[in-house]
Amino acid sequence: MQAGALRARGRAGALSSTWMKDPVLYAIPFFVLSMALEALALRRKPTAYERRDTLTSLSGGLGFLLVALVAKGATFALYERVYAHRLVDLGALRAHGVAAWYPLLLLAEDLCYYAYHRTSHEVRLFWAGHVAHHSSLHYNLSTALRQSWTEPFFGWMFWLPLPLLGVPPELVFFQQAVSLLYQYWIHTETIDRLGPLEWIFNTPSHHRVHHGSDAAYLDKNHAGILIVWDRLFGTFEAERARPTYGLTKNVGTFDPLVVQTHELVAMAGDVRRARSLRGALRAVFAGPGAKLDDAPAREPAATTEP
Numbered sequence: 001m002q003a004g005a006l007r008a009r010g011r012a013g014a015l016s017s018t019w020m021k022d023p024v025l026y027a028i029p030f031f032v033l034s035m036a037l038e039a040l041a042l043r044r045k046p047t048a049y050e051r052r053d054t055l056t057s058l059s060g061g062l063g064f065l066l067v068a069l070v071a072k073g074a075t076f077a078l079y080e081r082v083y084a085h086r087l088v089d090l091g092a093l094r095a096h097g098v099a100a101w102y103p104l105l106l107l108a109e110d111l112c113y114y115a116y117h118r119t120s121h122e123v124r125l126f127w128a129g130h131v132a133h134h135s136s137l138h139y140n141l142s143t144a145l146r147q148s149w150t151e152p153f154f155g156w157m158f159w160l161p162l163p164l165l166g167v168p169p170e171l172v173f174f175q176q177a178v179s180l181l182y183q184y185w186i187h188t189e190t191i192d193r194l195g196p197l198e199w200i201f202n203t204p205s206h207h208r209v210h211h212g213s214d215a216a217y218l219d220k221n222h223a224g225i226l227i228v229w230d231r232l233f234g235t236f237e238a239e240r241a242r243p244t245y246g247l248t249k250n251v252g253t254f255d256p257l258v259v260q261t262h263e264l265v266a267m268a269g270d271v272r273r274a275r276s277l278r279g280a281l282r283a284v285f286a287g288p289g290a291k292l293d294d295a296p297a298r299e300p301a302a303t304t305e306p
Contacts, residue, residue, distance in 0.1 A: 023177045024065075031061075031184065035141045038190060047138070048189070052254040054142045059256040060132060061145030064152070071152035072173065078156065079169035088166035106225065108162055109175040113224035116158035118235065121219045126154070127288045128263040135259050137246040139211055144187035149260045179224045183207070193239075202227045205239045212243025248289075263288075 035054075042048035093101045120130035129150040136143045162172045185191075186207040193205045202223035210221040220237035221230050230236035251262055270283035270292055282292050 022173070023181050027181055027184070031141070031145065034185075038141050038188065041190060042140070048140055049142070050138060053136055053138050054140075056254045056256055056259055057136060057142040057146035060147050060149070060260070063149045063256070063260070064147035067149050068152045071156070075152075075156040076169050076173070079160070079163040079172060082160060083163035083166075083169055085164075086166045087164055090166040105167060105171060105175055108165070108167070109159070109172065109179060110224050110226050111229060112159045112162060113176075113179055114222055114229040114233075116155055117222040117224065118219075118233075119158070120151070120155075121222065122287050123285055124263075124267060124288050124290070125284050126151075128267050129154070131247065131263045131288075132260045134211060134247055135251050137250065139187060139189055139208060139243075139245045141184065141187055143211070144184045146259075150264070182225050187211075198227070199231075200226060200228060206230075206236075208243050209237050209239045211245050213246050213248050214241075214244050216240075217243055218248075 039049045090101065093104075116126075117130075120126040129148040132148045133143075133146050136146055159172055159176070163169055183202070186202060186204045188204050189208065191204040194201075194203050197203060198205065202221070202225055206221045206223065206227050209217045212218075217237055220235055221227065222235055223230050227236065251259055253259065267283060271280045274280040274283055274292065279292055282290065286292070
């Protein structure tokens with residue numbers, strides 16, 4: 001009983017330590033300063049920032065932090081349980097220092113993110129959460145903060161292979177935060193192409209494509225840090241013209257609650273109206289915009305941001 005209590009305190013301490021080391025929390029002052037500087041630099045471009053749109057994005061970021069605080073506790077406990085039954089012990093590799101193991105962690109976590117992000121564009125259940133991030137008609141640093149309030153509750157499954165393969169849960173959380181922080185600066189139109197870096201890394205140019213609702217840009221460039229996954233798996237598209245930002249059918253409101261839940265509400269309505277189990281399952285697991293049985297085709301959702 002005492003040993004169980006010690007383990008519980010150890011898990012709580014590790015989770016608390018993980019939160020304290022979360023780079024995203026330390027980056028909040030930088031977010032505020034960089035958005036102010038970008039808005040100042042683009043003050044002669046009235047379409048760059050829109051007050052109501054920016055407030056909606058900021059509410060998305062604040063809500064995400066609050067939701068993640070709850071969801072991370074349950075996710076950490078699950079990862080700890082999986083890690084206790086890990087298939088590989090990486091202790092020897094970690095003993096050789098950061099240079100030995102961090103590149104592998106970056107590659108593994110980034111591949112998990114690619115799988116998660118691509119699924120969020122191809123399966124309606126996941127898109128119903130992710131759509132909030134794509135709902136802005138603007139593309140600036142504040143757009144990066146327009147995170148989903150529901151994704152933390154069902155995105156965890158895509159990173160389960162990491163603790164199973166011996167990655168400690170606190171390192172999984174840390175690298176997820178690094179990836180999220182990296183993706184902040186690519187939400188801008190102030191940076192053009194970056195030469196040879198475009199072949200390896202996700203850049204502002206690549207991510208602008210991802211946020212485009214143009215037919216050629218839909219469901220492209222799902223990368224987190226490395227664009228190599230899109231090149232390998234056939235989802236890469238180069239920026240050829242300025243994207244049209246937003247959704248193929250825009251929400252038409254700045255109400256944060258509507259922005260965050262409108263697709264979940266629509267999905268629930270389709271499930272309720274379905275005339276068969278197959279129809280109900282398609283309403284949840286088919287791609288965004290897929291034709292449901294007994295129902296007219298919906299407009300395809302713009303899936304290009306996360």
